[in-house]
Amino acid sequence: MTMDWNDLKVALAIVRHGTLSAAARSLGTTQPTTSRRLDGLERRLGAKLFDREAGGLRPTVLCQSLVDGLERMDAGALSVQRQVAARDTGLSGEILVTSLDWLGDEVIAPMLARFGAVHPGLVIELVNDTKVFNLARREADLAFRFGSFAQENLVERRIGEIAYALYASENYLERHGSPEATNGFSGHLLVLLDRAAGEVPHEAWLPVLAHRARTVLHANGLRAHLAAVRSGTAMAVLPCLLANREPSLRRVAVPHPGVVRAVRVGFHSDMRDTPRIRALVDFMVLEFASMEGQINPQG
Template structure:
């Protein structure tokens, strides 16, 4: 065995794999839960020990060299094997103790998932729960997270997916905005009104894509990458925006703008790897959040309480 082979550890190899997967040092650092300088130093030290480059530096990121590319298949196999071992060990847990890593996104994680996890953690002092709100799709097979809350369907293999709720969306405006501008008229394309939308990088978002054709004469005053910014703009009386009903209805100064269209719905889904099906802490948390979402059903979708039917986005 050569000297440089003996000096390589699994952290070095995980760094190489993360850079290859994500293409930049900063993205690899986020995936590894560390800093960009740390990833850069680790890669540089490894390349010095090998006496060869694993990546070429390009304007848009890093591209694997022939040597780096030749290592990737083996590294993927090692990573899959390590993840399988981790899942098997986790599945043998016999008590409600240890760590649970959960991923969610945007308002759902902040307003709904976080309070649930905090209450569950308070009931079970032996648990340490970590919540990461991120638009990135975490790989549950690689144990990047144990549980994931999403609006879209899960596509990875060997996952258990449950639809646990329906989140309704509607157009909201502040009371003082409506007093100044009046209620929007769909017939004139919301002329004289101001609207906030998600940024263009979000693409066509199901809960929002119905509004632009309806409000074609309205002025777009803000585009941003999160619904909390929309909420702030609407609360300030500067614009109307599509918001989750759970957020909009909790704001005393906001009013739901009545429209002929039914409120669009997005299904909230919970997923976890099948290897963790019988892990006590995972099973207990899944059962808990399912019950909690059932209690929140009317807030997530007011149409259920009002006797109206929503239109699923």
């Protein structure tokens, strides 16, 4: 019996994700297509691979016995794909890049555009998402983020830094005055990240120093913080390179050195010697170096 790897991938995706809809999303297809492929595979096998339950699909004993082999096949197929993607094609081909929120839009995107402008043989795609892309599964070629990478077989490189400081608008400071650490910023208003984010390094110091200030908003995106500060409503910790572009904002002097966060790029070790990947990473390092004056918290 000849097995179609595309059908076997469906079975493996359902094992991993538990439902047809989640498996379809992971495969980039639709739930009806995923269901049809599973039905066809089970017919050809003459056996059920999953028991249908209210909460999803549960692998049968037969299916469980196949999982190790399917995982090995999947790993082998991905390895072949990475080797093909890493072939020496010079500075041509496609590069899929992922990043986060404002970092991707405000910092990474202009750099990628400049790189693409001088390399017409490249097609560069940027996806900004809170999702952690699996680089081993070629969900992306490069990822730019804060913090280290937890996935195996990745090359990680620190390529730059982003500094943060406390900012307020001129209007806010005229109305409220400069905050005083000696009284815990009493009478002042703050915008902080949403509580689901937990303790974030660039902001963790502020509630301690400003323990008598009132938090008027928790928001999960730094653009919301920037907008609130620009409106003159409250103060917030912002990336210096964004806040310094705003003529109405002023850096607030506080007895704290501020925080500098490292920006890291990660890619699979199989892509280490790929010319387009190597060239892009080297270019990004130079780009971040050229921004040093913008990110210096004392600048």
